[in-house]
Amino acid sequence: MTRAIIIGAPRSGSGKTSVTIGILRALARRGIKVRGAKSGPDYIDPGFHTAATGLSGVNLDSWAMSPDLLNALAGNATEDADFIFLESAMGLFDGIPAGQGRTGSAADLARLYHLPVLLVLDVSGQSTTAAAVAKGFATYDPDVRMAGIVLNRLGSERHRKLCSEAIEALGLPVVGAILRDPTLNLPERHLGLVQAGEYADLMTHLDRLADMVEKSLDLDAIMALAAPFSPSPGSFENALQPPGQRIALAEDAAFTFLYPHVAAHWRQAGAEIVPFSPLADEAPAQDCDVCWLPGGYPELHAGRLAAATNFRAVMARFAETKPIHGECGGFMVLGEALEDAAGETHAMLGLLGHSTSFAKRKMNLGYREARLRAACPLGPQGALIRGHEFHYAQMIATGNDEPLADLADGQGNPLGASGYRRGLVSGTFFHAIARSA
CATH class of the missing domain: 3.40.50.880 (Class I glutamine amidotransferase (GATase) domain)
Known part of the structure; x- marks a missing residue:
């Protein structure tokens, strides 16, 4: 049975892509069959997911894809993977005003597939206030469950302690704490990250992210938070058909x-x-x-x-x-x-x-x-x-x-x-x- 979890954040730039890639690469190095997925329209991140795992990444877009196509793609993704880490685009609840479950947000996927969320919080410039943010996410939508928290861009051990104690007092486990390190940032250009295929030393960078994750996150706890993922049968009827042979x-x-x-x-x-x-x-x-x-x-x-x-x-x-x-x-x-x-x-x-x-x-x-x-x-x-x-x-x-x-x-x-x-x-x-x- 494939297990899956969504990696979300309050906004773009919180560090969820680096966390996702690091987790994928770290688990792949352990010999675990793991696949990355991405909510919404994004070409670039699935390329990094593929490079980190050796399994092709996939987009799951609740607005652009019919429910049948969404299920078909999600089902295909489970066929050769023990774990799927689904990275949110933008903030977890960010989409467009649309029909129920068709907003394009990662929260749609959390509701549809009953998947828990690993929330990445950039806590630079705050301490116990991070608990208020975490509580807001935990209570905003009862159908979207926050399963664990990763603290990102910490300044010190004291900073970690203040944030962690306040969040765990709410009953939310903190399963990762990452110190601020600008050298781990992925370079960007006008459409987002520089693409995976353009790196001369891509695997070196991916392994550095994996090393960071092994050091800073409790990977066994994160895998335990993942839930069984078994999408309903789907159909490729609404996929773009081949324009030629x-x-x-x-x-x-x-x-x-x-x-x-x-x-x-x-x-x-x-x-x-x-x-x-x-x-x-x-x-x-x-x-x-x-x-x-x-x-x-x-x-x-x-x-x-x-x-x-x-x-x-x-x-x-x-x-x-x-x-x-x-x-x-x-x-x-x-x-x-x-x-x-x-x-x-x-x-x-x-x-x-x-x-x-x-x-x-x-x-x-x-x-x-x-x-x-x-x-x-x-x-x-x-x-x-x-x-x-x-x-x-x-x-x-x-x-x-x-x-x-x-x-x-x-x-x-x-x-x-x-x-x-x-x-x-x-x-x-x-x-x-x-x-x-």
Whole structure:
């Protein structure tokens, strides 16, 4: 029987990602089959979970995924794991106003699967007040149970004693106490953490986090807090279906953001994913049925993409007879031009007429639901697709292409037309997660 626990916190930046990765790596080093999961839309943390454990990470998103798909993905995650540690996005209860159990918060998953919560508290700048925060979490929702507390960023042994005694007087066990150590922080950039695949010494850092966890947390107590995890039977009916039998997938430092569950389902459905690297001036194989340009960081590599002559020429030929779709960063590359952070403009593929800029950053963030105006690799005309936007680039020229979809926010408020299509080429800033149910 797989056991699971949610690792939550009052807010982003509390240290739950470092705690989660450290626990995963420490248990994997002990030979325990352990898997990481992440609530909400996040590509980056599952990559660290995978590196730490050797088992692929998974996203579980109660807003973007239908209950059946959520159960199917959760059930798959239990198949080869003894323990699952499910890391919350943002604060534990943070989501959007939506139907019961469909807010996108980790608390939805705690209620649905009756999972206990290990609460990570950043206690820097406070002492016994931490007990008031812990009590608030313990009593806020009777269906979300706080099972234990990890104190993070402690300044001293006295600091630990003050916090621990106040919290344990409430009947909440303190199962970890971590001293402040900035060297353990994971580096970040504009979309969050620097990705796992970009570390030259990734395993060294993961092992340092595991060493910290072994020293600072009672891992046996934490494993004892985990509860049996047996999701109801589910279905992949609302998963994104493979856009072709052989899918050419751009995959390198410029194109990195594809949800693990999307690629896994494509493979399970019998499709073959054929990766290629635009930064290495590679192009989609001509025997592929479709080309997918995922999100990533093309703004950091715009000069190399502009100079990739083979990539550019073959993509133009591919687009004459076969579909191409780009998401976010991929959408930017499909356009006429990309202005980087330094203000230098680089020619992109020109398969769509828009241009984008990263010189003046503006954050666009939130859940989205898109109704497709025309068939494309995301689905047939009229299909409703759920996902999100998270980017800092801005459109500086719109071109004359047809809109791809009508977009609404997570609460159904119309946002207008989104993305573009021309012939067999389509793209949007919107990242697809699943079909709406």
